[in-house]
Amino acid sequence: MASERPNQLFRNGSAKIAAIPMIVTALFVFVGGTVWTVVYSFTKSGLLPRLNWVGLDQYERLWATRKWLVAIENLVIYGFCMLVLVFVIGFVLAALLDQKIRFENTVRTIILYPYALSFVVTGLVWQWILNPEFGVESIVRGWGWESFSFDPLYNADIAIYGVLIAGLWQGSGLVMVLMLAGLRGIDQEVWKAARVDGIPTWKTYIFIVIPMMRPVFITTLVLVVTGIVKLYDLIVAQTGGGPGIATEVPAKYVYDMMFQANNLGQGFAASTMMLVTVALIVIPWAILEFGGSKNRG
Amino acid sequence: MNNSVEIKNLDLQFGAVKVLQDLNLDIGKGEFLVLLGSSGCGKSTLLNCIAGLLDVTAGQIHINGTNVTWAEPSERGIGMVFQSYALYPQMTVEGNLSFGLKNAKLPKAEIAQRIKHASEILQIEPLLKRKPAALSGGQRQRVAIGRALVRDVDVFLFDEPLSNLDAKLRADLRVEIKRLHQRLENTMIYVTHDQIEAMTLADRIAIMRGGQIMQLGTPDDIYGRPVNKYVAGFIGSPSMNFLDGTIQNGAFKAGDLTVPLAGYDFASGGAVDGPTTLGIRPEHVTTGQLVSDAPIQVDVIVELIEPTGSDKLIDCQVAGHHFRVRMEGQASVSVGQTLRLGIDPARASLFDAATEERL
Amino acid sequence: MVDASPDTLSGPQGPRPRKVLSRRNIFLYGTLFVITVYYALPLYVMIVTSLKGMPEIRLGNVFSPPVEMTFEPWVKAWSEACTGLTCNGLSTGFWNSVRITIPSVILSIMIASVNGYALANWRFKGADVFFTILIFGAFIPYQVMLYPIVIMLREIGLYGSLGGLVLVHTIFGMPILTLLFRNYFTSLPEELFKAARVDGAGFWGIYFRIMVPMSLPIFTVAVILQVTGIWNDFLFGVVYTGPETYPMTVSLNNIVNSTQGVKEYNVNMAATLLTGLVPLSIYFVSGRLFVRGIAAGAVKG
Numbered sequence: 035m036a037s038e039r040p041n042q043l044f045r046n047g048s049a050k051i052a053a054i055p056m057i058v059t060a061l062f063v064f065v066g067g068t069v070w071t072v073v074y075s076f077t078k079s080g081l082l083p084r085l086n087w088v089g090l091d092q093y094e095r096l097w098a099t100r101k102w103l104v105a106i107e108n109l110v111i112y113g114f115c116m117l118v119l120v121f122v123i124g125f126v127l128a129a130l131l132d133q134k135i136r137f138e139n140t141v142r143t144i145i146l147y148p149y150a151l152s153f154v155v156t157g158l159v160w161q162w163i164l165n166p167e168f169g170v171e172s173i174v175r176g177w178g179w180e181s182f183s184f185d186p187l188y189n190a191d192i193a194i195y196g197v198l199i200a201g202l203w204q205g206s207g208l209v210m211v212l213m214l215a216g217l218r219g220i221d222q223e224v225w226k227a228a229r230v231d232g233i234p235t236w237k238t239y240i241f242i243v244i245p246m247m248r249p250v251f252i253t254t255l256v257l258v259v260t261g262i263v264k265l266y267d268l269i270v271a272q273t274g275g276g277p278g279i280a281t282e283v284p285a286k287y288v289y290d291m292m293f294q295a296n297n298l299g300q301g302f303a304a305s306t307m308m309l310v311t312v313a314l315i316v317i318p319w320a321i322l323e324f325g326g327s328k329n330r331g
Numbered sequence: 332m333n334n335s336v337e338i339k340n341l342d343l344q345f346g347a348v349k350v351l352q353d354l355n356l357d358i359g360k361g362e363f364l365v366l367l368g369s370s371g372c373g374k375s376t377l378l379n380c381i382a383g384l385l386d387v388t389a390g391q392i393h394i395n396g397t398n399v400t401w402a403e404p405s406e407r408g409i410g411m412v413f414q415s416y417a418l419y420p421q422m423t424v425e426g427n428l429s430f431g432l433k434n435a436k437l438p439k440a441e442i443a444q445r446i447k448h449a450s451e452i453l454q455i456e457p458l459l460k461r462k463p464a465a466l467s468g469g470q471r472q473r474v475a476i477g478r479a480l481v482r483d484v485d486v487f488l489f490d491e492p493l494s495n496l497d498a499k500l501r502a503d504l505r506v507e508i509k510r511l512h513q514r515l516e517n518t519m520i521y522v523t524h525d526q527i528e529a530m531t532l533a534d535r536i537a538i539m540r541g542g543q544i545m546q547l548g549t550p551d552d553i554y555g556r557p558v559n560k561y562v563a564g565f566i567g568s569p570s571m572n573f574l575d576g577t578i579q580n581g582a583f584k585a586g587d588l589t590v591p592l593a594g595y596d597f598a599s600g601g602a603v604d605g606p607t608t609l610g611i612r613p614e615h616v617t618t619g620q621l622v623s624d625a626p627i628q629v630d631v632i633v634e635l636i637e638p639t640g641s642d643k644l645i646d647c648q649v650a651g652h653h654f655r656v657r658m659e660g661q662a663s664v665s666v667g668q669t670l671r672l673g674i675d676p677a678r679a680s681l682f683d684a685a686t687e688e689r690l
Numbered sequence: 691m692v693d694a695s696p697d698t699l700s701g702p703q704g705p706r707p708r709k710v711l712s713r714r715n716i717f718l719y720g721t722l723f724v725i726t727v728y729y730a731l732p733l734y735v736m737i738v739t740s741l742k743g744m745p746e747i748r749l750g751n752v753f754s755p756p757v758e759m760t761f762e763p764w765v766k767a768w769s770e771a772c773t774g775l776t777c778n779g780l781s782t783g784f785w786n787s788v789r790i791t792i793p794s795v796i797l798s799i800m801i802a803s804v805n806g807y808a809l810a811n812w813r814f815k816g817a818d819v820f821f822t823i824l825i826f827g828a829f830i831p832y833q834v835m836l837y838p839i840v841i842m843l844r845e846i847g848l849y850g851s852l853g854g855l856v857l858v859h860t861i862f863g864m865p866i867l868t869l870l871f872r873n874y875f876t877s878l879p880e881e882l883f884k885a886a887r888v889d890g891a892g893f894w895g896i897y898f899r900i901m902v903p904m905s906l907p908i909f910t911v912a913v914i915l916q917v918t919g920i921w922n923d924f925l926f927g928v929v930y931t932g933p934e935t936y937p938m939t940v941s942l943n944n945i946v947n948s949t950q951g952v953k954e955y956n957v958n959m960a961a962t963l964l965t966g967l968v969p970l971s972i973y974f975v976s977g978r979l980f981v982r983g984i985a986a987g988a989v990k991g
Contacts, residue, residue, distance in 0.1 A: 048893035049812035052804045053820065056868060059861050060820045064827030067838035074837075083837070130722055137722075143977065144726045147733070150973035150980070152922030154939045155966040158946050159732045162739065162752060162955060169752045176751065203732065211981055223417035223490075226384050227478070231431030232405025241430070245421035260829050267924040271943050285925075288833040293929065298837065305833040316829045339699055386705040401702040 068309065075302035083298055092303035102304065105282040108194045112283070113262045115198050116205075120258055121251075123202065124209025129239065131210070132217045142214075146207035153204065157271025160200035161187060187273060190280035197272055197281055204268075205261065209254055216250030217243065252319060259315050263308055284308050334393075335360045335486060335518035336381060341390035343373075343380060343542075350376050351542045354390070358520065360485075363512050365529040366522045368539035369565070374522045375490055377539070381520060382411050382488050395485055405431075407486075410479025414491040416471045418463040424474050425459040428481050442481075449480040452511065469500045476511070489521040493528065505531060526566055530554070538562050556598075556680070560687035563610050563680055569644060572654045574609045575684065578602050583609050583681065586650035590627050594677035598689050606684035613644065613657040617673035625673025631656075633668050645670065740764060740960035747955050763954070767961035771954075773944035776933075780961050783941030786852065787921055787968075790937055794856045795916040798863035799909065805864070806871025807897050811883050821868070828865035836929055843930060850932040858926050863919070867912055874908040875901060907979070914976050915983040918969040938965050 078088045096102050127145060131138055148156065163169045166185040174182040183189075186196025220243055228238040244251075266285035273281040284304060292301035336358040343351040351373050358364050366374040379385040381392060383404040391400045399407045418427050425446060432442045450456045453473045463471055472492055479487055489508075493501045509532055512519055523529055529536050530550045538545045538553065546558045557563035563571050576585025581602045583590040590609065592602050617625050631654070635646035643664065645656040649672075656672060658664060681690040709715075735752050740763050742756040769779040809817055839858060840849060848854030878901070886896045902909075927937040936944070942965045946958045973980050 046812050046814040049808040049814055049817075052808040052812075052893070053814075053817060055801045056805045056824055056864060057820050059864050060823040060827060063835060063839065063842075063861055064823055064830060067835035068830055070838045071834045083841070127725065130718060133718060135718065135722065139977075141722055141726050142981075143974070145729050146981070147970065147973055148729065150918055150969045151966045152924065152939050152969070154922075154924050154943050155962050158942070158958065158962045159736055161946075162959060163732060163735055165752070165955075168747065168750070168955075173751045173753065203729065207729070221415050221417060223413040223415045224419065226379075226382075226404075227411065227413060227417040227419075229384060230382060230404045230409065230411045231434065231478070231482075232403070233431060233434050237434065242419045242421070246419075256829075260831075263831055267939075270924070271947070274947060285831070285833055288836070289925075289929070292837055301833075301837065305831065305836070308831040309834045312829055312831055316826070320826070339703075389704045391699050391701065391703045398701040398703075400704070401706045 071302050072306050072309070075299065075306045077299055077302075079298035079302065081296040081298070088299070092299045093307075096300060096303045096307070099300075101279050101282050102284070102287055104279050105284045105287045108281060108283055109262070109265070111194055112198055112201070112265065113259070115195075116201055116262055117255075117258060119198075119202055120206050120209050121254070123206045124254075125213050125244075127206070127210040128213035128217055131214055142211070145210055148204045149207045151204065153267035154271040156200050156204045157197075157268045157273075160196065160203070161272045164196050164199075188277055190277050193273060193277060193280040197268060200272055201265070201268060205258070209258065212250060212254045212257075213247070216247040219250075220246055249323075252323065256316060256319050260312060263312055333359055335362065335395060336520065337391075337393040338377075338381070339391040339393070341377075341380065341392065342388045343376060343385065344388045349542055351380070351387075354542075354544065356537065356544065356547070358518060361516045361518060363519045363521065363532055363534045365533035365536045366520065366539055367524070367526060367529040367536050367565075369524055372539040373542040374524075374539045376542075378488055378490055378520060378522045381486075382409055383407050405435075408484045409486045409488055410482040410484045411488040411490065412472070412475045412479050412492045414494050416463070416468075416475045416495075418471055418474055418478075420463050423460055423462055424455060424466070424477075427463070427474055428459075428477050431478070432481060445481045445483060449477045452480065452514070453477050468496050469504060472496065472504060473507075476508075480515075485517050487517060487519045489519065489523075491522055491524070493523070493525070501525075501528075508532065526568065530566075538565065556689070557610075558689050560608060560610070560682045563682070567612055567614075569613050569655050569657070571610045571612050571680070572649070572652070574611075574650055574652050574654075576607060576609060576650065578604050578607045578681075580604070583607060583676075585609065585652070588627075588629060588650040590674065590676055590679070592676050592681070594626065594675065595679065595681065596677065597681075603690070607690065608682045608684055608687075610680040610682060611674060611678070613655045615675065615678040616656045617675070618656065618658050618670060619662065622671050622673035625675050627674045627676070629672045629674065631670050631672055633664055633666050633670050636664060636666060736959045736963045736966075739956055740767075740963055742956050744954060744956060763956035763960040764964070766954070766957045767945075767964055771945045771957050771961060773933075773941055773948055780938060780941055780945065780964055782934075783936055783938035784964070786931075786935055786941075787938040789852050790855050790859070790927075791917060791920045794859035794863070794920050795913060797856065798860040798867055798916055799912050801860065802864055802867030802912070803871045803902075803905070803909070804897065805868050806873075807875050807901055808893075809868070809872045810875035811880075811896070811901075812893065821872070824865045824868060832862070832925060836925075840929070849930065850935065852931070852935050855926060855930045855935070855937070858930055859916075859920050859923070862926070863916055867916070870908065870912060870915075871905075874905060878904060910976075911979055911983040914972055914980050918972055918980075921968050 074083050074085075075092055076087055076089060077084060078086045078091070131142060135141070164171075164185070164187050166172065166188060171182065171184050174184070186192045186199075224242060224246070225238065228242060233242075264285060265283050266289065269275060269281055269283050269286055275282045275286055284307065288301045288305045288308070291297045291304060334357045336356075338354055338356040341351055341354040342349070354377065366377060368374045376385065380387050381394075383399065383402060387400065391398055393399065394407050394409065404411075419430060422430060428446050428449060429442050432445065446459070450459060453476060455470065455473050455477060458466060458470060458474070463474065466474065475492070492508075493504055496504065505528055512532075521528075521532060533550055535547060535549055536553050537547045540561060546553055546562045553562060553566055557566060560573070564573070574585045574588070576583055576588070578584075578592070581592055583592060622628055629649055631647035631649060633645055633647055637644040637646075638660065641660045643658045643660055643662055645658055645664065647654050647656065647670070656670075664670065682688065683690055731753075738755050739747065739752060741759045741761070742750075743758060743760050743762070746757060767779055768781055770777055771779045808814075809821055843849040843854040843857070848857060882900065883896060886900050891899065922939065923937065924939045924943065927940045931937065931940070942961050945961050
């Protein structure tokens with residue numbers, strides 16, 4: 035019987051053929067592309083990629099460029115505020131929706147719809163709403179508060195917060211849905227036990243339910259953080275990086291360097307920095323989540 | 332006031348669905364009451380109403396002489412143990428036991444003393460610093476019982492506490508719960524769908540169906556004198572044999588079988604002619620030398636034998652009905668053999684064919 | 691037990707008394723109302739602005755409803771609005787997006803479903819390694835892979851064409867879709883698969899006759915996920931296509947943020963709404979499945 039067994043290579047032949055696109059994508063695009071970019075970030079590539087090594091030159095120049103530093107600063111501000119607010123808003127909304135309320139579906143539908151819209155659409159709508167001539171500022175002034183000033187699209191100091199408002203509007207629905215799924219996944223008997231124990235609702239949330247939702251929180255955290263690092267379309271649509279360079283972000287810096295400034299080496303170095311940032315978050319998470327010996331990539 | 336829990340005219344509806352209907356139940360101090368029934372009979376719902384986790388539609392609940400119908404669960408003087416244990420997973424065993432007490436602002440010494448007491452009784456002292464995830468199912472359930480215990484209350488509610496455990500652990504913990512009850516002597520209301528648990532633990536069993544209590548009585552009562560055909564068929568494994576026939580002139584007749592009812596203890600009056608169902612438990616049919624003592628004897632052909640080790644279950648036909656008999660495990664019997672059975676009307680049950688009520 | 695059930699009970703009975711207008715309810719529904727209004731407002735602003743004439747916009751504010759409704763901005767946005775040099779409106783971008791989205795969705799779902807099925811039921815040596823790389827790939831910032839793909843597309847002559855963008859969407863849709871399908875197929879009872887094998891069905895036989903018919907919901911989820919994702923893409927569109935082949939999001943951005951001429955806010959908002967219309971209709975129609983799609987996208991492997 036053993037001699038009739040087909041060659042090891044052709045066992046599961048169809049399955050292997052079916053997996054070819056995955057293998058090609060994984061090896062050539064994800065691994066190959068990443069390695070290629072990292073390698074070329076050590077070269078002096080300009081308009082075209084060339085293998086003329088310059089060591090860490092590109093990185094030194096990158097960290098000496100004001101636009102990059104502003105981009106990093108913006109990413110930190112946006113990222114920190116986004117993280118804190120999106121979690122607070124998302125969780126509070128989910129907890130409110132979990133109170134067996136009427137119209138739950140309607141409310142959830144309305145809060146989540148921005149997530150179906152593209153960042154470009156989001157950016158343009160908020161560009162319009164925050165327009166100082168016709169938008170929020172003019173309305174509040176119209177109510178009689180003449181000195182009211184809120185023009186994040188024209189004031190470089192607060193411009194990034196204008197983007198934050200739009201980003202929160204678009205993304206908090208997603209967090210809410212994930213949190214709601216997490217809340218619904220909590221064993222109802224735990225709530226009952228807490229009631230029998232006489233623990234107030236808010237304490238049950240903080241000391242029992244939230245700790246139980248740790249996996250949901252971590253997954254959401256990874257999703258939100260990777261989303262923050264990728265922040266690009268929203269900036270392009272809402273502010274174009276302006277006023278001046280007030281709302282530049284790393285992803286935009288990469289694009290500008292690669293496709294407009296013909297400075298590929300800078301683009302590669304900047305994108306490698308983005309990769310490092312994501313890796314610093316994803317790898318610990320992966321180890322925590324999948325741990326042990328299995329699934330080590 | 333000797334009753335620990337009193338339920339008066341209790342109704343519960345979810346929308347148009349009546350889950351509990353006009354329920355009345357008095358549970359004495361120190362009594363172990365089991366609510367038994369198949370799923371959807373309303374037994375867990377009733378327990379949740381007693382606990383105050385569900386709002387009732389009508390009626391009252393009294394615990395220890397106080398009307399607690401509107402009281403919060405924590406104010407009712409109850410402790411509750413759940414099927415899924417419902418331990419707080421991020422806290423240690425000690426944290427689980429003390430969380431409710433700390434919240435009630437009990438003095439530290441008192442909390443420590445109660446935890447010590449409870450963990451001694453349940454033998455979970457070595458586990459106090461561990462988290463629930465590091466415990467076995469049986470240990471978790473013990474901690475869950477401990478959480479009810481530290482509340483120092485008179486009424487314990489158990490909602491299918493052993494259903495998530497494997498058979499052996501279930502049997503062990505069953506004994507422990509019984510010991511606990513003997514030691515603490517407080518009132519326990521215990522929901523289960525497992526009749527062995529019900530029979531072994533209960534002082535009284537309430538068999539529920541369709542939101543109503545079918546029969547309330549001691550395990551002996553329920554086993555020996557089921558009030559209707561449903562209870563009769565529900566209790567006992569393998570279940571009771573039913574023979575459809577009629578009562579004519581004081582004797583039960585089904586096919587060629589005639590059972591004189593001289594020894595039968597009628598629930599009300601005497602024999603009334605009419606269509607009737609006779610119920611006999613497989614273990615109440617005698618075989619071998621004992622047959623000659625039985626008032627009625629029947630010859631059957633053995634169709635199938637199921638040995639279980641301690642017993643042998645015999646499948647056969649009596650008066651055209653499928654009939655099972657329990658024999659001793661060592662009995663020598665083979666398929667196709669003719670077997671003489673002895674039936675004693677005093678140990679049988681008769682049910683009205685139409686109402687299915689006991690006669 | 692004589693007269694044990696008195697018909698008249700005294701003291702508290704029945705449900706706990708509850709006020710409809712309790713403080714909790716006022717707070718709860720009040721908060722939810724304010725939040726809902728806040729989230730709904732931008733959509734409202736888009737709609738009203740797109741229905742106003744420019745003079746009206748200059749007089750009022752973004753929230754005021756239109757006095758004289760006009761659909762002219764919509765017509766203009768669709769066929770006349772200018773993107774720098776050309777003035778063809780959004781229509782070109784719309785049809786480009788359609789031509790990108792349909793083949794991308796079909797191709798990516800076909801490949802990913804077969805792939806997920808192979809991973810779930812026909813595990814072969816090394817499959818897990820590639821799958822892990824694929825999932826990690828989903829976290830790599832696209833910027834890292836942008837340029838290598840430019841080179842790749844140039845090599846095969848697809849750079850700047852719709853076909854190239856279709857290929858890119860297929861590649862980047864693969865991690866999430868493969869995960870989605872793999873998890874779904876793993877959740878189906880394995881006995882089913884074994885029974886089919888015992889009955890002599892092969893790889894493709896089982897896939898087409900057993901797996902696909904049982905997986906309609908997950909295919910729907912995948913379609914929703916992909917259509918919205920691809921329709922909403924901006925980065926790949928702007929990198930891998932040229933002015934002739936720009937998808938709708940890129941055209942929209944070029945129209946609204948073009949620096950030439952007077953800003954026509956009503957046309958801009960009409961264009962924005964038009965672009966958002968496809969994913970919005972999918973969202974409002976599919977409802978629960980959309981939510982399931984995101985939840986599925988978020989589950990761990």
